[in-house]
Amino acid sequence: MQIKDFVVDQSLKELTEHRTVVLPIACYETTINQNINGYIPLHWHDEFQFVLVIKGEAVFQINEENIFIQEGEGLFINSGCLHMATDKNDTGCTYICLNVSPHFVLSQELYTNYVDPFIQATNLSYLHLNTDESWARNILEAILKIYQMIQQKPTYYEIDINIQLTVMWKNLITNGFPLEYEQLDMLKSHRIKKMLNWIHTHYARKILLDDIARAGQLSRSECCRYFKRMLKKTPWNYVTEYRIQKSLLLLQQPESTVTDVAYQVGFNSTSYFIGQFKKSMNMTPLAYKRIKRTDSLKR
Incomplete structure (x- = not known):
């Protein structure tokens, strides 16, 4: 079995059911x-x-x-x-x-x-x-x-x-790995998940850095450091990439248009959405839509 897509909730927790018929x-x-x-x-x-x-x-x-x-x-x-x-x-x-x-x-x-x-x-x-x-x-x-x-x-x-x-x-x-328990590391994990949860709940509307930082109870500069250190990208890069991810399924709907999808996932400019999509997926949203339509007709 190949899982080609899996559903996550607003905090990025995967919702795919991880069990066989009788085993967890x-x-x-x-x-x-x-x-x-x-x-x-x-x-x-x-x-x-x-x-x-x-x-x-x-x-x-x-x-x-x-x-x-x-x-x-x-x-x-x-x-x-x-x-x-x-x-x-x-x-x-x-x-x-x-x-x-x-x-x-x-x-x-x-x-x-x-x-x-x-x-x-x-x-x-x-x-x-x-x-x-x-x-x-x-x-x-x-x-x-x-x-x-x-x-x-x-x-x-x-x-x-x-x-x-x-x-x-x-x-x-029994491989001899020593265990450590650092409260600061636990706090970091909790804060980044809180900020991701906020983004995933509000990605479709205007997002400000202050909002993301507030969700993690951090300053703007510390928020940026968290993202750079833990996710290797800026908060804005992450927001853009997440919006692109959310656009993929929408673009596969026959009645959807590129402009509609752009605004549904939080972009306020169709041309900017097209540029960011092409940068991420190496094709335009329209080309992606056509490829997926062809794939569906072959099934």
Whole structure:
């Protein structure tokens, strides 16, 4: 299964249901450039995410850091961490994505001591699963086994998945990574999510820097520093990119016009919208609309 688009709420929390029929997990292949945006946009979710790159190369941004992942390697992304992914050098990067509810990793009796401390740690937004380390190789092998079991559904596969998750988690927490708990880092994460939530609620109308800063209880200059440090872009760049993202589905509606869409997503000039869209998508909104119309007729 390929998820080409996923729904997020105003705070960027992903709303895709991460579960199979009976298990609170989801495991599927993702080809980055097949996403509606051409990349995996910034989002977060409560589930742990394990990644195994099976083709090509990718750059993942997790909170403030960029991590290069090549074929055969992977990632553990902690609960609640902002992340996005882009295909590096147009390699057709495809990865297996395993999202797991933290409460399913271990039994309730073990959760407090062996899961929750890792969720709360402020220095564990991710772990690079490098094949040089035996513990990481064990996790990568287990991701592949779980993916195959979900595809094939052998007898008692749900129990075998549970066993594999236990193996993965034991390998992860016994690799010697020291945990830290910094109140300032927790506050930073809370503030950036509050500002993103404000943007996603109000993107369709006029947005002022003062409004964004106020949502995060910051000054204008500190707000800009937060965005630059954590998202590698200015607040205005982020607002523009988000508006472009929101325009994509609207442009696919047969009755929509470029001008209508521009104003619906918050641009006050059609020509400016066209220029920013072309800069982001390497084509005009009208060309994008025509391509999507042709695609829909082929189905």
